[in-house]
Amino acid sequence: MVMKRLPMYLLPILLVVGCGGGKKSESSSNTTEQKAQQTATVEQTQATAQSEQVSEFGVGPIQEPLNLPETIDEALAKKGQELFDKKGCTACHELDKKKVGPPLRGVTDQRPPEWIMNMIMNPDEMILKDPVAQKLLEEYGVPMTNQNVSKDEARAILEFLRKAAKEKKN
Numbered sequence: 001m002v003m004k005r006l007p008m009y010l011l012p013i014l015l016v017v018g019c020g021g022g023k024k025s026e027s028s029s030n031t032t033e034q035k036a037q038q039t040a041t042v043e044q045t046q047a048t049a050q051s052e053q054v055s056e057f058g059v060g061p062i063q064e065p066l067n068l069p070e071t072i073d074e075a076l077a078k079k080g081q082e083l084f085d086k087k088g089c090t091a092c093h094e095l096d097k098k099k100v101g102p103p104l105r106g107v108t109d110q111r112p113p114e115w116i117m118n119m120i121m122n123p124d125e126m127i128l129k130d131p132v133a134q135k136l137l138e139e140y141g142v143p144m145t146n147q148n149v150s151k152d153e154a155r156a157i158l159e160f161l162r163k164a165a166k167e168k169k170n
């Protein structure tokens with residue numbers, strides 16, 4: 001009796017192992033390995049880039065504190081709003097809804113203004129080296145594109161985003 005029932009119990013197990021149950025877990029562990037390798041490559045790139053430390057400002061032209069005043073420069077914010085449209089940001093961003101990228105109202109409460117300007121001017125390097133930008137890329141799965149924004153333009157867009165953040169609070 002026992003001898004006869006034993007193979008019956010084993011059959012499904014053998015089938016699973018034989019038909020790729022084992023293979024599946026092997027290939028998924030492969031993917032994990034590949035991911036680990038990719039991460040290692042990024043880390044190596046970072047290390048060879050003069051083992052530079054990414055500051056809380058991120059990577060880009062803004063490395064000095066901006067020391068912004070509390071009050072909003074209304075004219076600058078208006079210019080920023082126009083640029084937000086003209087520079088193609090609206091293709092991927094809205095203020096209050098996820099689009100291709102994150103909603104941007106309130107981002108000025110979440111991140112340093114210097115980081116935001118670097119993200120706007122230098123997204124390609126940011127998503128490669130800045131841990132916060134890397135996390136966002138992981139979440140959104142699409143790399144933000146470089147829209148050729150100058151420092152003055154980025155500053156204006158930042159003012160628009162600062163104004164938008166305040167408007168929700170009021």
Ligand code: HEC
Nearest residue numbers: 087088089092100101102120136137140142143144145147
């Ligand atoms: C092709 C789509 C695309 C365009 C165009 C684009 N972005 Fe982005 N943006 C993203 C994505 C996606 C992210 C999240 C990071 C990533 O995946 O690269 C992001 C991230 C950001 C962040 C950081 C958000 C956070 O939560 O910290 C800011 C700020 C930002 N974008 C501003 C802009 C501005 C300003 C422009 C226009 C000059 C712009 N983006 C153009 C797709 C885009």
